[in-house]
Amino acid sequence: MKLQKATRYGLYAVLELAANPDEQLSATDIAAAYGISGNHLAKVLRDLGRAGLVDSARGAGGGYRFSGNARRVTLLDVISLFEDISSDTGSGDGADTEIGRALDLVLGEIDDIARATFGSITIETLLKTMRWRQEREARAAAPDLASPG
């Protein structure tokens, strides 16, 4: 699945800010961490601000903070701000043929799974799952240090 650049940048920004709730990060900080364009990210952050997902503080030390509810905002909520991943079936050249319809059924199935997946993963769940994975990898790398349970 390939997301547009703005969508990916939006997800990076939201997840980075939500993972560091006590810090204010500038567009430059986030852009540097992900090796992406600061200008493009600044525009994405403005879109996230309009949607109420990030807050910006002006002045020295100013930056962005995540202002949504990490336990309820899903990946789909963020993605939908930047692109429409709903099925585009039933339209376009050849869609109204037997083969076009059969093909759309398969494409629709894939899109449906993608939407259900993004719609069920909250920001908190993604960060939590990432931390679990890191802990498991650390335990696997140093089994002697692992604490039981």
Place this chain on the structure above:
Amino acid sequence: MTDDTTLLANDNATRHATGDGEADVLVRRATANDLPLVIELDGDNTGLHKPDYWGETFHETERHPGQHFLIAESASSDHEFLGFIVGEVRAWEFGSRPCGWILTIGVVHERRVAGVGSALFDAICERFAADGVKTVRTMLARHDQLNMSFFRSQGMMAGSFIELEKPID
């Protein structure tokens, strides 16, 4: 994961701290006395009243090791019924190594989003681990946002199997 899981005497009951100042939850094996409340809660959740099914499920889980029917109740003196979970170890189904299946879960409406579901999930995973399995699995309707969000929040992701089906005419 719960921070404070203490094995209590009798019946393998486990105590789970739900965090955020919520009361602790006790998770224990079901008894026949729990069935009316389970049947009622399941009826609310699924819209189907199935006393025979629950009676049979209870007797099966009593008979077979690796099958678990657990009840969550408040750890305070009133032992208020909070919810249930049912699961079992299945081996070599669809060519899969033995793994724990969660077949159903339910938490009383007024006690939701307070960590009870997570306590039940942790408790059944502990029992599956004691049975020697390393993976826990479940099956959900794709559009069942509530259950999907819940199981995802427990760290579950799509596995390597996919369900396929077809109407038989």
